[in-house]
């Protein structure tokens with residue numbers, strides 16, 4: 001799913017995307033000529049394996065997300081906020097969701113047996 005940067009106005013535009021068992025939904029709205037602010041939630045379940053014993057486990061996620069989307073290279077000051085750059089005038093929501101899922105998976109997660 002993608003939306004052209006030029007189609008996003010100051011009024012918030014809702015989006016919703018579901019991938020496997022994760023729902024990614026929220027709003028995007030224009031912040032400046034080349035910047036769009038995304039406020040969303042990631043809710044659902046990700047299949048993963050325990051980092052200690054390799055047992056399958058499900059990660060429950062419920063994460064608020066706030067990202068700045070840049071149409072082209074981001075030249076602003078480094079903020080507290082994450083910035084994602086897109087280079088062809090479109091925002092690709094699947095890519096944002098995929099990278100958020102990867103970043104959650106890249107942490108250490110243990111099954112209940114290994115936690116105790």
Ligand SMILES: [Zn+2]
Pocket residue numbers: 050051052053054055110111112113114115
């Ligand atoms: Zn384990």
